[in-house]
Amino acid sequence: MTNITPGLLMIVAAAFVPYLPHHIRQVFMLIAIGFSAVSLFAGEGVHWIIFVFGQKLILHNADNLTLPFGIIFHIAATLNVIYGWHERRPMEHTAGLAYAGAAIAALHAGDLITLFIWWEATAITSVFLILASGTQRANNAAMRYLLVQVASGVMLLAGACLYWKESGTIAFGAMELGSTGTWLIFLAFGIKAAFPFLNGWLQDAYPEATIIGTVMLSSFTTKLAIYAFARGFAGTEYLIWIGAVMTAFPVFFAVIENDLRRVLAYSLNNQLGFMIVAIGIGTELALNGAVAHAFAHILYKALLFMSIGSVMYRVGTAKATELGGLYKSMPLTMIFCIIGAMSISAFPLFSGFTAKAVIMKAVGYEGLIYVYLVLLAASAGVLHHSGIKIPYFTFFSHDSGLRPKEAPINMIIAMVIASVFCIGIGVMPTQFYQILPYELNYQPYDASHIVGQFQLVIFAMLAFTFLMRFGFYPPEISSTVLNSDWFYRKLAPRIGKPILLIANKIGEGANAFLIKFTKQFISRISHIYQHPVTGPVTPGPAAIALITLLMCVLLLTNIF
Amino acid sequence: MSNLNQRLKKMGNYASVSLVIIGICLIISEFFVHRHGEIKLEDFPVFPVIYGFSASVFIVVVGIGLRYLLMRKEDYYD
Numbered sequence: 001m002t003n004i005t006p007g008l009l010m011i012v013a014a015a016f017v018p019y020l021p022h023h024i025r026q027v028f029m030l031i032a033i034g035f036s037a038v039s040l041f042a043g044e045g046v047h048w049i050i051f052v053f054g055q056k057l058i059l060h061n062a063d064n065l066t067l068p069f070g071i072i073f074h075i076a077a078t079l080n081v082i083y084g085w086h087e088r089r090p091m092e093h094t095a096g097l098a099y100a101g102a103a104i105a106a107l108h109a110g111d112l113i114t115l116f117i118w119w120e121a122t123a124i125t126s127v128f129l130i131l132a133s134g135t136q137r138a139n140n141a142a143m144r145y146l147l148v149q150v151a152s153g154v155m156l157l158a159g160a161c162l163y164w165k166e167s168g169t170i171a172f173g174a175m176e177l178g179s180t181g182t183w184l185i186f187l188a189f190g191i192k193a194a195f196p197f198l199n200g201w202l203q204d205a206y207p208e209a210t211i212i213g214t215v216m217l218s219s220f221t222t223k224l225a226i227y228a229f230a231r232g233f234a235g236t237e238y239l240i241w242i243g244a245v246m247t248a249f250p251v252f253f254a255v256i257e258n259d260l261r262r263v264l265a266y267s268l269n270n271q272l273g274f275m276i277v278a279i280g281i282g283t284e285l286a287l288n289g290a291v292a293h294a295f296a297h298i299l300y301k302a303l304l305f306m307s308i309g310s311v312m313y314r315v316g317t318a319k320a321t322e323l324g325g326l327y328k329s330m331p332l333t334m335i336f337c338i339i340g341a342m343s344i345s346a347f348p349l350f351s352g353f354t355a356k357a358v359i360m361k362a363v364g365y366e367g368l369i370y371v372y373l374v375l376l377a378a379s380a381g382v383l384h385h386s387g388i389k390i391p392y393f394t395f396f397s398h399d400s401g402l403r404p405k406e407a408p409i410n411m412i413i414a415m416v417i418a419s420v421f422c423i424g425i426g427v428m429p430t431q432f433y434q435i436l437p438y439e440l441n442y443q444p445y446d447a448s449h450i451v452g453q454f455q456l457v458i459f460a461m462l463a464f465t466f467l468m469r470f471g472f473y474p475p476e477i478s479s480t481v482l483n484s485d486w487f488y489r490k491l492a493p494r495i496g497k498p499i500l501l502i503a504n505k506i507g508e509g510a511n512a513f514l515i516k517f518t519k520q521f522i523s524r525i526s527h528i529y530q531h532p533v534t535g536p537v538t539p540g541p542a543a544i545a546l547i548t549l550l551m552c553v554l555l556l557t558n559i560f
Numbered sequence: 561m562s563n564l565n566q567r568l569k570k571m572g573n574y575a576s577v578s579l580v581i582i583g584i585c586l587i588i589s590e591f592f593v594h595r596h597g598e599i600k601l602e603d604f605p606v607f608p609v610i611y612g613f614s615a616s617v618f619i620v621v622v623g624i625g626l627r628y629l630l631m632r633k634e635d636y637y638d
Contacts, residue, residue, distance in 0.1 A: 373611075463612070
């Protein structure tokens with residue numbers, strides 16, 4: 001039983017989900033996730049191999065890196081089922097369960113071809129979470145999302161083929177950047193990890209998904225890419241610089257974005273930057289930091305998306321301009337939102353603190369001063385847009401006139417569980433560090449670190465208060481903030497359309513000419529055929545004899 | 561002004577005052593705790609205070625600048 005790839009059972013179970021009645025379906029999904037998690041106990045090693053066309057495909061490979069990701073993916077899948085319990089339509093549940101299953105199966109792929117299959121499966125299943133919104137806007141976003149995700153998959157496949165040719169193996173292990181194959185794989189991972197300028201899909205698509213869809217999406221795709229980088233490209237120096245840029249630049253966008261789910265998508269992107277930097281460093285300490293951060297991040301990010309989702313479920317919008325003053329109507333949701341906000345802002349006693357501290361230590365240990373300073377500034381930025389902006393504009397700010405009911409009970413239960421994890425990881429770092437890939441003897445709670453961290457976050461908060469009080473803080477405005485998806489949504493059509501039009505015109509012209517030419521040619525031939533100059537011609541015996549002789553001469557000269 | 565708005569304003573005032581008090585306490589605590597960071601620069605007295613505050617202001621200022629460059633109407637893509 002434990003030999004079966006974790007996640008596979010969830011994909012199989014997803015096929016039955018649409019046919020089950022509402023509450024039974026939810027229980028059924030929880031059972032499927034539970035059975036899938038049993039495979040996590042298989043222990044380290046290769047547990048399932050199949051041979052296809054002479055290639056060895058490793059369907060279930062488990063080690064110290066797959067385990068923490070496997071655990072957190074199962075927890076996230078469970079939370080998603082509880083959070084979405086109220087939803088009667090089966091579409092999101094089916095897609096969500098299969099999506100989580102595919103992501104978990106991808107973690108355990110021991111070769112690049114198996115990885116490719118699950119990589120594409122996550123794309124195809126998750127697109128339904130966006131399509132389920134049912135609006136034209138969401139449909140368009142879903143198609144753009146799918147195109148980008150499939151492009152990443154195709155690059156991974158092309159890269160895997162070239163890598164196989166170069167190195168003679170398709171095993172998914174540590175790779176050295178250099179050849180076309182490895183670069184293609186690197187870029188395929190980079191798209192899913194939302195590298196700078198490859199990130200447009202994330203902020204474009206996630207806020208267009210349904211309420212539970214966005215929570216599901218936030219957990220898996222990007223963290224699968226983080227896992228893939230940790231396995232394939234740990235210690236690749238480029239990642240340090242890419243990661244540093246990733247932590248910094250989404251912060252500015254998040255400050256001016258009005259749609260709070262989009263603000264969270266930017267902050268998700270910025271958090272991925274921390275993990276990418278750590279993977280770029282590649283030491284055992286840094287990799288521990290990356291995994292710890294991914295683990296904690298999935299929980300507090302889901303919690304934040306859940307709380308904003310609950311608000312959206314009750315009032316129908318997540319736009320800062322339309323929200324405010326909800327703390328009285330939705331007090332529990334507010335508390336959970338603030339727990340998520342304090343976790344992502346790395347307040348001591350919350351999960352972000354214990355996780356991020358390991359990365360910061362690794363960066364400091366390597367003496368990467370500039371990177372360290374960028375990461376520190378980005379931490380202040382995270383506090384700013386996720387820690388303050390999200391709860392402030394939703395629950396305080398001003399009276400929006402909205403008086404909704406508290407979130408449904410199932411949403412509250414999911415948020416309670418996520419909150420318990422966020423605080424639990426924050427107060428019990430030693431136990432938390434035990435699930436990390438390498439041994440870690442580190443104590444984040446010393447007086448120096450606590451005071452330093454409090455100084456950073458409290459004064460970042462004071463900066464917000466100061467700017468707000470003196471009217472320097474930019475007011476929320478309903479708007480679209482241009483992001484890197486602009487290149488394919490506006491620029492490419494603008495340049496591409498005229499080129500396509502010209503190419504089309506040329507094509508049409510060439511086509512017309514060929515048709516005319518062919519018609520004339522055929523009419524000439526038929527004319528000659530029907531009107532021979534000297535009547536029908538048949539060769540006489542002399543001519544046949546001459547041709548035969550010529551053939552013989554030609555053959556003989558060719559043979560000898 | 562609605563009742564809730566007044567209350568929100570009051571809460572805002574309380575929050576601001578308490579933040580300032582906590583801030584002052586944190587600066588004072590610098591004298592009692594030997595604070596050291598992961599890099600040398602961080603060991604400079606009240607470094608996180610200065611850095612946290614100025615980084616936040618910088619981010620907002622750049623954000624305001626970005627508005628002119630990157631902000632379009634809500635139906636820009638439609």
